[in-house]
Amino acid sequence: MRAALAATAAAAAVAAAIYVRMRRRDRLRWVAAVLADSPYAEEALVAAALALECGAAIRGVRRGASAVWKDGTGGIDPVTETDEANERLVTETLRRKFPNHAIVGEEAAAALGCVPEISPSVPTWVVDPVDGTQNFVHGVPLAVVSIGLCVGGVPALGVVYHAAADELYVGAPSAGGAWLNGERIAPDGATALPEALVATDVGYERSAEGIQKLCATSAAVLAENVRALRIFGSTVLCLVWVACGRCSAFYCGVHKRDCPKPWDWCAGHAICAAVGVTFLRLDGPRIAPDAGDGFDVHAGSAVCAGTPALARAVRAAVLGGLADRSRVVVPTAAG
């Protein structure tokens, strides 16, 4: 029985390997086909090949990824050897293939200690080699590779690979759409919270004021009878799930350490923008609450949704929660 089991498992592994190789070739063919008329056809092919390769590394590690800790936050924001190896592979390849492009990566930015401004005059790759690192470290299969390209300071191309699900997302506003494993995707048509699955995130925010805001906004969204509220733990995955209608909406960035960075936004925003997802900002300082879209990759917060009506409804609930936040009293254990 044990020998038969091993033989069947080995045969299944061979079939799997053939399958994966054929899938890879198939992927790169459809990426080339759907972006053939876009100005970023070559960039998309290179990014897709890199995303698939980084994804294989993510799948290969699973639990127990060796993690070191960034910026002394008590182990809450890990970076793993896989993040670093993936980012090295991506940046070296992009530098070789596109010597005139700039590159901004999460791990390089962490080493630098700041978020570099993305220049409107140079095409800039914005890379997160493993988004959802906490998930990745714990073996939760919700971590993605995110490779975006900003042109004129605006996300122009997005390639996202959800390795565990073997799902490759590619989109570009200039190509007039976005695709998941070769099929055109579209967002959800929900216009109100009772028909919406809404995702959010708590990021690394653990201050008393931050917790107050996080919980006040969740309470407000639940009080509007939202159909479902989720925290999946990967901003990029939430964005592409909004683009393909799995999530109706996503909001994030109510305080400080829950605010996404350019590498969380760039690829996902390009894919969302390509299918008409509405983005609205939450943070007043740069954009007034009623100033419309105004999203840029340096935004610290956003609501996005498949319809403008739902985006407005989620933003109204979240801003209402923030206005009421003083009514949430956080236990004194908080920092």
Added chain:
Amino acid sequence: MRAALAATAAAAAVAAAIYVRMRRRDRLRWVAAVLADSPYAEEALVAAALALECGAAIRGVRRGASAVWKDGTGGIDPVTETDEANERLVTETLRRKFPNHAIVGEEAAAALGCVPEISPSVPTWVVDPVDGTQNFVHGVPLAVVSIGLCVGGVPALGVVYHAAADELYVGAPSAGGAWLNGERIAPDGATALPEALVATDVGYERSAEGIQKLCATSAAVLAENVRALRIFGSTVLCLVWVACGRCSAFYCGVHKRDCPKPWDWCAGHAICAAVGVTFLRLDGPRIAPDAGDGFDVHAGSAVCAGTPALARAVRAAVLGGLADRSRVVVPTAAG
């Protein structure tokens, strides 16, 4: 190019079909092998074959599953044709194969309008054909098939299939372990919240008092500097993820409509119990807060974790949050 694309896609589909068939045979072989000495070897094989079949139906549907609505809750608790077809397939097969066993299923219970008591004198199958139905309806690939067997009123065998990830979990305390795709699993060793990924759920609870409790408990867990907080939207998936160490802990059931039912617990509890996961109850009425485990499948609430220390820490935080709940004021839009 288009023809080449279609040909590659077709070849990849054939490879995939062969792969899936070989995987299925492989799965049933390892289920038989690992449970060979357990009293439930035959039951496990039948349940695993059913779970794989129901999972194929889940994978086949993806978005836009035709949903009807249960118990007039404004579309918040959907049941789909897939739930009903899966439950029919499972109950008919189990009834034929094990005519002396009782069967409790989520959809049958919904039709009945109550949760049947699970008799300690009859082996009882407890089935949720699609757990994470909101995820399923929205196309979020976090929905599972859950088939458990209670013997003497206690979960004795659990079979859970996460279709989108093609992951089959099988466990039985009598077999001394649990397995994921043939590999033995073990829970996380985290003993404190700052090293823990903790999952919870908001279920269908939308009353002002319920929201207050949900948000007060989240605030308390965040204030203890939890490493990561998640809401994945499937109780059964969270349980098996605790069993295999992807989640450090899970808690659920702070008010009413977020309280799991026997079909949410049974299979997951059997798998967790087989690998030594600690369960503690939150609800005082039946078990005092310090009365130890005391979990049964009719429990409306539980904390479970890979270590007793973490289970106690999560329960302490949650009970602390509940004690402070009057400090969360929910906007008046709530029901």
